[in-house]
Amino acid sequence: METCFIVPMSAHDRLVKAAYEHRGYDAEEAAEAARCCAEAARHGIRTHNAIKAIHLDSALGSGSHGCVPRAMIEELPSRFSACRVWNANRKLGQSVAYRAMAAAIELADRHGVGVVSVDNAFHYLWGGGYVMDAARKGYIAYTNCTAGLAEVVPFGGRYPTLGTNPHSWGFPTVEAVGFPIVVDWATSVVAMGRVQQFRREGRPLPPMAAVDRSGNPTTDAEAAVSLLPFGGHKGYGLALINELVAAFIGGSLPTLRSRWAGDGEKHTPSFFFQVIHPGALAGGAFAGGRTQIENVKAVIADVLGHGNGGVLLPGQPEAEWAARSDAAGGLLFTAAEIAAFNEIAAGCGEAQWDPASLASAG
Amino acid sequence: METCFIVPMSAHDRLVKAAYEHRGYDAEEAAEAARCCAEAARHGIRTHNAIKAIHLDSALGSGSHGCVPRAMIEELPSRFSACRVWNANRKLGQSVAYRAMAAAIELADRHGVGVVSVDNAFHYLWGGGYVMDAARKGYIAYTNCTAGLAEVVPFGGRYPTLGTNPHSWGFPTVEAVGFPIVVDWATSVVAMGRVQQFRREGRPLPPMAAVDRSGNPTTDAEAAVSLLPFGGHKGYGLALINELVAAFIGGSLPTLRSRWAGDGEKHTPSFFFQVIHPGALAGGAFAGGRTQIENVKAVIADVLGHGNGGVLLPGQPEAEWAARSDAAGGLLFTAAEIAAFNEIAAGCGEAQWDPASLASAG
Numbered sequence A, B: 001m002e003t004c005f006i007v008p009m010s011a012h013d014r015l016v017k018a019a020y021e022h023r024g025y026d027a028e029e030a031a032e033a034a035r036c037c038a039e040a041a042r043h044g045i046r047t048h049n050a051i052k053a054i055h056l057d058s059a060l061g062s063g064s065h066g067c068v069p070r071a072m073i074e075e076l077p078s079r080f081s082a083c084r085v086w087n088a089n090r091k092l093g094q095s096v097a098y099r100a101m102a103a104a105i106e107l108a109d110r111h112g113v114g115v116v117s118v119d120n121a122f123h124y125l126w127g128g129g130y131v132m133d134a135a136r137k138g139y140i141a142y143t144n145c146t147a148g149l150a151e152v153v154p155f156g157g158r159y160p161t162l163g164t165n166p167h168s169w170g171f172p173t174v175e176a177v178g179f180p181i182v183v184d185w186a187t188s189v190v191a192m193g194r195v196q197q198f199r200r201e202g203r204p205l206p207p208m209a210a211v212d213r214s215g216n217p218t219t220d221a222e223a224a225v226s227l228l229p230f231g232g233h234k235g236y237g238l239a240l241i242n243e244l245v246a247a248f249i250g251g252s253l254p255t256l257r258s259r260w261a262g263d264g265e266k267h268t269p270s271f272f273f274q275v276i277h278p279g280a281l282a283g284g285a286f287a288g289g290r291t292q293i294e295n296v297k298a299v300i301a302d303v304l305g306h307g308n309g310g311v312l313l314p315g316q317p318e319a320e321w322a323a324r325s326d327a328a329g330g331l332l333f334t335a336a337e338i339a340a341f342n343e344i345a346a347g348c349g350e351a352q353w354d355p356a357s358l359a360s361a362g
Helices: A009-022 A027-042 A050-059 A093-111 A127-136 A192-201 A233-249 A292-304 A316-328 A335-347 B009-022 B027-042 B050-059 B093-111 B127-136 B192-201 B233-249 B292-304 B316-328 B335-347
Strands: A004-007 A074-076 A083-087 A113-119 A140-145 A167-171 A181-185 A271-276 A331-333 B004-007 B074-076 B083-087 B113-119 B140-145 B167-171 B181-185 B271-276 B331-333
Touching (some): A004 A335, A009 A335, A027 A050, A027 A127, A027 A316, A083 A093, A093 A113, A093 A127, A093 A140, A093 A271, A113 A233, A127 A140, A127 A167, A140 A233, A167 B233, A233 B181, A316 A331, A331 A335, B004 B335, B009 B027, B009 B050, B009 B335, B027 B050, B027 B093, B050 B335, B083 B093, B093 B113, B093 B127, B093 B271, B127 B167, B167 B233, B233 B271, B331 B335
Parallel strands (some): B083 B113
Antiparallel strands (some): A074 A083, A113 A271, A140 A167, A140 A271, B004 B331, B074 B083, B113 B271, B140 B167
């Protein structure tokens, strides 16, 4: 592992809040943004930390037309008791996601299952973080969203008309295995950021991860312009699900997403959140007189048993990174990341972090 | 396409019902079994037609301990209004699945979303058929189940501790594209039946589809003993979801599933059904003044546009096969399949089908 500097959570949150407030967000939005970024960094999700979040806000958010600081969430009328539909009016995605998941939990407490659909959204960054949070509170949670840009070619096609459209599931398994099991990934083989990394490093891409300008699969990172879904038609189907759910909510054409123009079209992503109360699933007849969570623990032990000692649970690397962060007493960032934070600090008039004054972890 | 014989639906259903009644199932169960098999055959799902269903009933169902003819579904008490939990008491899977999906639709009509969880289940065969049916009725439907046997090695492991655990999603897109979009597949690269087919044909398996006795990946169909999930850790996560959902419902250890012993353990799969009323998702602000379904149609057209003419929608091959069946005026079966049906007929004292008297389609 690369040597990392240890940044106290309070210093991180102060800087991130300042950066968001500098961009016009209110204190609550800024705190929600900082919370999401801190949790991402704490769990080692380096692709969705504050550096990425603030870059995204510049590229597609308040720096573009995608996100509107201080926007108000509008609850739309619905005749359905276990579902709510929100018009986010392009409010900060992290704020909307935390609130939507909380609303879905309330619905699940009453109805067993709760769904919150969000129209006119802005990128919520790390879907895994919201389901992990709900899972820690004891719920089975799921979210999907349509990604900001159409970068993925459907299976059998040549032109990117799908987003990297992630799916995230979280399970309340803290009592069973010590952390929430979180299944969370994009439906492309790799992200575009990874293609850029391979390009910088002069390395070939994995096979069937990207296509060139003519729509032909390529492992040449320089020639790659669009992504392919993982698992052929299966990953394509999973990516299409997000576009369909979004289309039922109110999302428009994927190839127009985030590509703002005065065309009377909609350019926003959509979110879908769902929470299930585990009590609403329980048949109550667990083998060997086990409780529900003892049964979950026994099933997981069976999956990981029989010589499968090397198998990781989804969410385990994140839990291990969080333990490392907590032991270090702060968030772990590389020298390059510290430099990027210092650019953010310069941009909003905050004090820079002096690497010489930060402890480090190997 | 191989030449197929055309079997009138009525002849097919008469034989399948007789075969199930011969095994002790009541008339309603036999009709539900026939309906599922007929729909599978009509849509070209040759891996889940009546031949497979009856073979499964012999191997793991009423011929073993897995399925109990004339069993009664027991509704368990629940304080949650949008969720129901059933003890299927090992009733025929197809019967339980049709009824559970109907119950979930009722819940979705009232609450926007409805969930039916089923403990002590028996294999429902073709998950895609149930979501396709609900989608044709206008709903967004989802089901998963734990497969009958643990045949799949978790990513990074050596020993099979997961089922081929399928996921099936259906979307009400008949008005948009002429058929329901159905995303439906197992989480293994291939099914065990496919491995046997490659073995018979002396052909190598696709890479990373199976492992040998030592748990090492192999393309040698003769050496293959267990399957691998598709997409590495992503498919593993998807397979694990079914085990976790089942564990919360009441399913026990995957490696014990269908392996009956007087061990005080549970050996049954579990089912999870979910239906969403599309009205419960609608933000109502579709671009260009489109209706919800016009919006869905526009999004699909965008995905398939831009030179992506060769892209198929999930569910399209099934819809095309159904059109072929309907044009032929019956279900299409190969000579080998007709022979298998005639064995079934012999087993239950029904008249055999004479290929000479059946029309054929090329």
